[in-house]
Amino acid sequence: MQPDSHISVLLREACDALQPERGGVFVDATFGRGGHSRELLRLMPTNARLIAIDRDAAAAKAAQEISDPRFTFIAAQFGDVTEALASLGVGPHQVDGLLLDIGVSSPQLDDASRGFSFMRDGPLDMRMDQSRGASAAEWIATAPLNHIAEVIRDYGEERFAQRIATAIVEARERQPVERTVQLAQIVEKAVSARWTGQHPATKTFQAIRIHINQELEELRMALSAALPLLAAGGRLAVICFHSLEDRMVKLWMREQAGRTPEDPRLRHLPVLTTRTASIKLVGRDIAPSDAEVRANPRSRSARLRVAEKLALTT
Ligand SMILES: C[S@@+](CC[C@H](N)C(=O)[O-])C[C@H]1O[C@@H](n2cnc3c(N)ncnc32)[C@H](O)[C@@H]1O
Structure with a gap:
């Protein structure tokens, strides 16, 4: 792998799930080196818009390489996604697809001076921003x-x-x-x-x-911000790399979908009516294929979860 490159994980699965060919406003809240952003731009129609966010200065620099009138980059924390989008005139019910590809990027891990890796000696920094x-x-x-x-x-x-x-x-x-x-x-x-x-x-x-990096707090804030931002039919796709985050996303999505909590004694109860649900789950969680794990071992723990905002909710 090139020193500053990142192999995007679940690229096709995440981009397909967001249905960018419908057009509208899409948000890649974890730009990294822009693998997902570039694929979304490839699939989006000419009148669609992609807003990318990242809190890492190296990601912001990499975003300058994309010169596409449909693309805008904002340096921000995704926990502040509402404010970041508002600064571009995008408000509630206006987002058609939002992607979170949580965690560290390969360039962050591989650059010893960032201090993320115990395999490479460097200053003990670990801040994304x-x-x-x-x-x-x-x-x-x-x-x-x-x-x-x-x-x-x-x-x-x-x-x-x-x-x-x-x-x-x-x-x-x-x-x-x-x-x-x-x-x-x-x-x-x-x-x-x-x-x-x-x-x-x-x-x-x-x-x-x-x-x-307050990663769990950021994720919690981004999930609750996503709901009001999404338009009816808008989709949220979240890729997590470890169980703490994945569990948070799974439970949040289930709750918003009106499912009963994960209590085995309640499993037999019917799913609540869609009037109390604000999203519906799209399929089950998706893991990388064997071929992807072989080509990119860092993808092995990734899980993608997708939800769609229902009409008539806040
Ligand atoms: C796994 S990488 C994303 C890779 C990207 N999808 C690609 O294909 O190149 C995660 C990125 O999210 C950024 N990030 C993580 N937490 C963030 C947060 N709370 N706010 C903004 N960016 C964040 C990191 O700086 C990193 O660049």
């Missing part, structure tokens, strides 16, 4: 032990969270934890006896990244 907020190193320098343990447990689903957090706090008392490989080694030492295939720092890095 490097112009705001604390870096991972700054957070680690001052966060209380219990908060570090909670983040690693809740966002990494790491059973050795307490042990890892204690090791991080002991290490920072000796010298500042400022490099990716330094953090990876601290984690590896703390859980060394239990290495089972996956690198021992995988879950800790994922957890700290989710916390630093």
Whole structure:
């Protein structure tokens, strides 16, 4: 792969689901390197419009390469999608398709200077938007032990969270934890006896990244903003790469579709009438094909979920 390239995941499936050939206003809220945006532009009619969003300055730079009168890029967080679209005169009920391809891009992971990867030594940054907020190193320098343990447990689903957090706090008392490989080694030492295939720092890095970028909060905000923005018949397509996000999307979509909660005792109950539902689910969740996983192993955990806004809802 080229150093600054990203292989788009579930490209055909996500773009087909949004039905861009209908025309209208489409939003790619996670531009990355624009793989999905370019495909949507290819499929959209001449009078349609595509607005792309990303909070990463490198993505904003890559977006400048697209010169198409139908295309506009906005540097923003997708949690603020309502405000971002309003700045372009796009308001409630005016979006025909919205795509969220959540997570980090390959260029973010592969660039050691961004600090996302424990495989490449670099400054422990991990911010998608490097112009705001604390870096991972700054957070680690001052966060209380219990908060570090909670983040690693809740966002990494790491059973050795307490042990890892204690090791991080002991290490920072000796010298500042400022490099990716330094953090990876601290984690590896703390859980060394239990290495089972996956690198021992995988879950800790994922957890700290989710916390630093407020990823679950952003997703929650984007989902609730999507509903009023979508026009009747408008579609929302969400690609997630790990179970915490996918579970949030699944439960939110089910709830908005008027389904009963995921309580096995309630499974026999009928689905609520569409009068209480604001969306309908479009098919089941979609995983990448074997061929896609072979060609791009990073796609293996991806899941696509699609919903369609019903008429007569807010
Ligand atoms: C998986 S990549 C998207 C790849 C893109 N679909 C493509 O084909 O090139 C995710 C992108 O979403 C961006 N991103 C993640 N969370 C974001 C947020 N809350 N607001 C805006 N952009 C975000 C990241 O900076 C990254 O560029």
